[in-house]
Amino acid sequence: MTMNLPSGRRGRTRGMPRGRAVDTTALAEVEQLLAGRGTAPDLLIEHLHAIQDRFGHLATGHLRALAQWMRLPMAAVFETASFYAHFDIVDDDETPPPAVTIRVCDSLSCQLAGAERLQDELTAATEPGSVRVIAAPCMGRCHQAPVVEVGHRHLGNASRASVEAVLAAGDLAPQAIDWQRLDAYRAEGGFALLDALRAGNIGVDDLSAMLETSGLRGLGGAGFPTFRKWAFVRAEPAPRYMVINADEGEPGTIKDRHYLERSPHQFLEGMLVSAEVVEASASYIYLRDEYPGLHEVLREAIAELEAAGLAAPGSIVLRRGAGAYICGEESALIESLEGKPGKPRHRPPFVAQRGLFDRPTLVNNVETVYWIPEIHRRGADWFASHGRHGRRGLRSFSVSGRVNKPGVHLAPAGITLDELIAEYCGGMQDGHRLLAYLPGGASGGILPASKADLPLDFDTLQEHGCFIGSAAVIVVSDQDDLRAALVNLMAFFADESCGQCTPCRVGTEKMLAMLERDDWDVTALRQLSQVMMDASICGLGQAAPNPVLGALEHFPDRLAAQGIRLVTEGAR
Numbered sequence: 001m002t003m004n005l006p007s008g009r010r011g012r013t014r015g016m017p018r019g020r021a022v023d024t025t026a027l028a029e030v031e032q033l034l035a036g037r038g039t040a041p042d043l044l045i046e047h048l049h050a051i052q053d054r055f056g057h058l059a060t061g062h063l064r065a066l067a068q069w070m071r072l073p074m075a076a077v078f079e080t081a082s083f084y085a086h087f088d089i090v091d092d093d094e095t096p097p098p099a100v101t102i103r104v105c106d107s108l109s110c111q112l113a114g115a116e117r118l119q120d121e122l123t124a125a126t127e128p129g130s131v132r133v134i135a136a137p138c139m140g141r142c143h144q145a146p147v148v149e150v151g152h153r154h155l156g157n158a159s160r161a162s163v164e165a166v167l168a169a170g171d172l173a174p175q176a177i178d179w180q181r182l183d184a185y186r187a188e189g190g191f192a193l194l195d196a197l198r199a200g201n202i203g204v205d206d207l208s209a210m211l212e213t214s215g216l217r218g219l220g221g222a223g224f225p226t227f228r229k230w231a232f233v234r235a236e237p238a239p240r241y242m243v244i245n246a247d248e249g250e251p252g253t254i255k256d257r258h259y260l261e262r263s264p265h266q267f268l269e270g271m272l273v274s275a276e277v278v279e280a281s282a283s284y285i286y287l288r289d290e291y292p293g294l295h296e297v298l299r300e301a302i303a304e305l306e307a308a309g310l311a312a313p314g315s316i317v318l319r320r321g322a323g324a325y326i327c328g329e330e331s332a333l334i335e336s337l338e339g340k341p342g343k344p345r346h347r348p349p350f351v352a353q354r355g356l357f358d359r360p361t362l363v364n365n366v367e368t369v370y371w372i373p374e375i376h377r378r379g380a381d382w383f384a385s386h387g388r389h390g391r392r393g394l395r396s397f398s399v400s401g402r403v404n405k406p407g408v409h410l411a412p413a414g415i416t417l418d419e420l421i422a423e424y425c426g427g428m429q430d431g432h433r434l435l436a437y438l439p440g441g442a443s444g445g446i447l448p449a450s451k452a453d454l455p456l457d458f459d460t461l462q463e464h465g466c467f468i469g470s471a472a473v474i475v476v477s478d479q480d481d482l483r484a485a486l487v488n489l490m491a492f493f494a495d496e497s498c499g500q501c502t503p504c505r506v507g508t509e510k511m512l513a514m515l516e517r518d519d520w521d522v523t524a525l526r527q528l529s530q531v532m533m534d535a536s537i538c539g540l541g542q543a544a545p546n547p548v549l550g551a552l553e554h555f556p557d558r559l560a561a562q563g564i565r566l567v568t569e570g571a572r
Helices: 024-033 039-054 060-070 074-083 109-113 115-125 160-169 183-185 192-199 202-216 227-236 253-262 264-277 292-307 332-337 364-377 381-385 417-424 482-494 502-515 522-535 539-543 544-554 556-561
Strands: 101-103 129-137 149-151 151-153 240-246 280-287 316-320 361-365 392-401 407-412 433-440 472-478 519-521 565-567
Touching: 024 039, 024 060, 024 160, 024 539, 039 060, 039 074, 039 316, 060 074, 074 519, 101 115, 101 202, 109 115, 109 392, 109 472, 115 129, 115 160, 149 160, 151 160, 151 417, 160 192, 183 264, 183 292, 192 364, 202 264, 202 381, 227 264, 227 361, 240 264, 253 264, 253 292, 253 364, 253 392, 253 407, 264 280, 264 292, 264 316, 264 361, 264 364, 264 433, 292 316, 332 361, 332 417, 361 364, 364 381, 392 417, 407 417, 417 433, 417 472, 417 544, 472 519, 482 502, 482 539, 482 544, 482 556, 502 519, 502 539, 519 522, 522 539, 522 544, 544 556
Parallel strands: 101 129, 240 280, 240 361, 280 316, 392 472, 519 565
Antiparallel strands: 101 149, 149 151, 392 407, 433 472
């Protein structure tokens, strides 16, 4: 059959890209920058980082060039780039952002410490066009609130003066971290467990029994027994992968950064032991972009392992997040590792069955694997012997808010908040009385001071509408604005929702709007909460209502004193 094409289309070369043509200069720049780095789709986010690091933003011309170079649809490249908060996409005819960005943390801990006022001061003090000042989610330094990032340099207990001093000095690189090198770690007995496992001096069954006796559970929030997760992954056919979730984006959580800065090799040994147990083909570390200094630490530490023959070259892959809280969910994290937007997967199948690259995958949190070498060194009974009020083990509490000594406090599992504040946190700040606390970060719910005697651990708080999660404890006092705190938390969830499912995408925005009114329809809030908890795909939407439900349950008088009228008119 002969087709009569319009004259303008005759002779068109089959296979030419449709749409806007790729700029040859942009393509040459991308090819030069990424030469030798590979074009596999899972490298997309790494390549986007490389382009933004080089040019300060992502021009659409460079995105089109990257799509052609990687042989990906432009739609896929743009969808991924636009999903993550740390990528600045600028159309070719738009003005790029200023060379320097000041990010002011707007998490609850920083809000309590005056971050909003600080942001206003910095905005008023900076010259438009030279520096931009924006709000940013939790930066993992809640014990130093308020926190500001100038370029890639983080300032704790920040003030206008300290920010201006950094700008004047022009040193915007991450602060150096004094970390324990491989030789020092080995001198303390480091890698003895990995050596014994590889030599056959300790078997997988013995090691699993040791962890079962210790009671070690997933310390990223889920609390699933570590030895059982090993068994589930080992039961699946090879090849298998190991993935480390180092994307602790829960507001108030700082413990993974604490341990990685303290002893990265203890973490790496625990990771390699876990990978050895499940016979993983490779180990992937997904580290949040808010920790630029740790990226350099881990790169050097991995290089030390490879040079010492403890890890085969390329067997440990360090990947960089791009600012998405949802990537703390294990299936969303895996989507991101594959170079896609971090949207949670429907389950089943679970990631232990079909995870990274559709293969069985062991996903563990940083702190979980960090404890494995130490439990082996000191014994399972040592770890299990700690605990209070009928609980077992140790917990790393990230404490922030109105206490004298915020920070990471290693304490017995089951300790109460009253005990934690008195024994580890130096008491409440002067002039502040305990009003409420969040036992598990933004998603863990909220409890009143009258319940500060509850054991803090997995499985102890559910009947009170809360959970411990990653043990991010935020302490709120009688001097704080409870309504503002609730609005802050819901605004966080609304901003961080991946948008995949309607109950979460629309529900968080709807609930935020309801909280900003003076009249709160209690019936409507509870009905909306139930829909979100029942129908959201992942834990973000399911847990987002927890602080609101807790406030309605425990603080009706406090809310009324703030001018909020609680009504029961029914859903509108």
